[in-house]
Amino acid sequence: MRGEPLDAETIVSATEEVLRRHGPEKATVLDVARLLGVSHGSVYRHFPSKAALREAVIRRWLDRVQEQLAAAVQAPGLTPPDRLRALLTAMFAAKWAKAREDPELFATFRVLAMEHSSVSSAHIAFLLAQIRAIVADGIAGGDFAAGEPEVIARAVLNATSRFHHPTHAPEWRSPEVEAESEDVVSLILNGIRAR
Amino acid sequence: MRGEPLDAETIVSATEEVLRRHGPEKATVLDVARLLGVSHGSVYRHFPSKAALREAVIRRWLDRVQEQLAAAVQAPGLTPPDRLRALLTAMFAAKWAKAREDPELFATFRVLAMEHSSVSSAHIAFLLAQIRAIVADGIAGGDFAAGEPEVIARAVLNATSRFHHPTHAPEWRSPEVEAESEDVVSLILNGIRAR
DNA sequence: GGAATGACAGATAGCAATATTTGTCAGCCA
DNA sequence: TGGCTGACAAATATTGCTATCTGTCATTCC
Numbered sequence A, B: 001m002r003g004e005p006l007d008a009e010t011i012v013s014a015t016e017e018v019l020r021r022h023g024p025e026k027a028t029v030l031d032v033a034r035l036l037g038v039s040h041g042s043v044y045r046h047f048p049s050k051a052a053l054r055e056a057v058i059r060r061w062l063d064r065v066q067e068q069l070a071a072a073v074q075a076p077g078l079t080p081p082d083r084l085r086a087l088l089t090a091m092f093a094a095k096w097a098k099a100r101e102d103p104e105l106f107a108t109f110r111v112l113a114m115e116h117s118s119v120s121s122a123h124i125a126f127l128l129a130q131i132r133a134i135v136a137d138g139i140a141g142g143d144f145a146a147g148e149p150e151v152i153a154r155a156v157l158n159a160t161s162r163f164h165h166p167t168h169a170p171e172w173r174s175p176e177v178e179a180e181s182e183d184v185v186s187l188i189l190n191g192i193r194a195r
Numbered sequence C: 001g002g003a004a005t006g007a008c009a010g011a012t013a014g015c016a017a018t019a020t021t022t023g024t025c026a027g028c029c030a
Numbered sequence D: 001t002g003g004c005t006g007a008c009a010a011a012t013a014t015t016g017c018t019a020t021c022t023g024t025c026a027t028t029c030c
Helices: A008-026 A029-036 A040-046 A050-074 A080-101 A103-114 A118-140 A149-159 A166-173 A177-192 B008-026 B029-036 B040-046 B050-074 B080-101 B103-114 B118-140 B149-159 B166-173 B177-192
Strands: none
Touching: A008 A029, A008 A040, A008 A050, A008 A103, A029 A040, A029 A050, A050 A080, A050 A103, A050 A118, A080 A103, A080 A118, A080 A166, A080 A177, A103 A118, A103 A166, A118 A149, A149 A177, A149 B177, A166 B166, A177 B149, A177 B177, B008 B029, B008 B040, B008 B050, B008 B103, B029 B040, B029 B050, B050 B080, B050 B103, B050 B118, B080 B103, B080 B118, B080 B166, B080 B177, B103 B118, B103 B166, B118 B149, B149 B177
16 A cells, blocks of 8 residues: 555654654554555554554664763763763763653653653663763772772663653753752762762 | 640651551541541631642651651762762662652652642652752862753752652562663762763 | 554543532530 | 531532444455
8 A cells, every 4th residue: 555665663763753642641552554555454564563663662762862972971081980971971861851851752651650661671781881881990090999890880871860751851941950950960070080 | 625726847747647657648637637536627727728738748748758858868978979879879778768758648748749730749859859959069179071950950860760750669679770760870870970 | 665544442431420628507405 | 707518600520322443354456
């Protein structure tokens, strides 16, 4: 019934569009099929369930954010403390921008996070790995005090929950958040710095 | 219609009971009046609205928690770092216990927090004041590095959101929370300690 | 033969009529 | 007279009915 072949990537893009327009509550797989001009049975050929579709959209969406974050840390000539500050700042900025500019997709992400979906676990694992790598570097180079990088990374992520966890998104509209996040980041950097 | 005089305190107690049984969604002021054996008009003589009633219950409930916390910090012979650790630990323990043992009342507190009720603002102000006092003491005594106590107190509260903010309550069931909270507290204490 | 369709059953959401609740207030009664 | 009552309007919640949606699969169509 259509010229182009129907593949998973096309379906994910259409789903992203539907989610952006209707939000996670109202979006249906019938909407997705209608947008693609196919029957909903065809969508189920590529994805086993509506939940899997949602997850695929958010997985791709987070992959792009993660690419940005990885790039932010690669800036040359930065010491571990500066790299950690850059990573955390970039992470907050990315989340805040998404919550503001793409509220419906962000709401979908929030739903997955509350459901403990594997997609959000993977995202947390990515963030922990990035932090841990910088922390390990910093310990090796003498910038940071000795310690277990895994434990420290988790503590850093936990201490910054308010600025990146989607459950706090409504608070990010306040104009003080940016200053408060900087104060927390400074506190953390002081906490792990070598004495 | 009843022997005893009806006063605000009695109504608040009855409302607490109704909230505990039915939760913030299902509880009605008609339930409260029924439990007291009076008409709902009598309840409205003492409280202007259902919202005011809810707030009075949670205000009293938080007052008791705050008394406990204030006591935890008064322990004699403790240095400011130890007092700060004791305060934060007691604060987490109090919240976790309430969330577990009194889930419906805690859910009511959560609703007020999300609505930015003056009750929850007052609670935050109390916590900030307690932390600020200890921080100021610590700076004066040379235990903590110089800095603005108000700003540091806010950073400490923000960095521990995950362990006391009601929006994170579902995560408190995980057995790792306690260890993770200790790691964050240690990180924070390191961050403000004098070098 | 492999992809797409559309009919289908069970689950879920929307809708409109109904019932309950919130908040007010004139009057009651101790 | 001062607290209490219960009738009331408006707002909100509940109910039962109908629509739509999810997920499956036998059938159709290149």
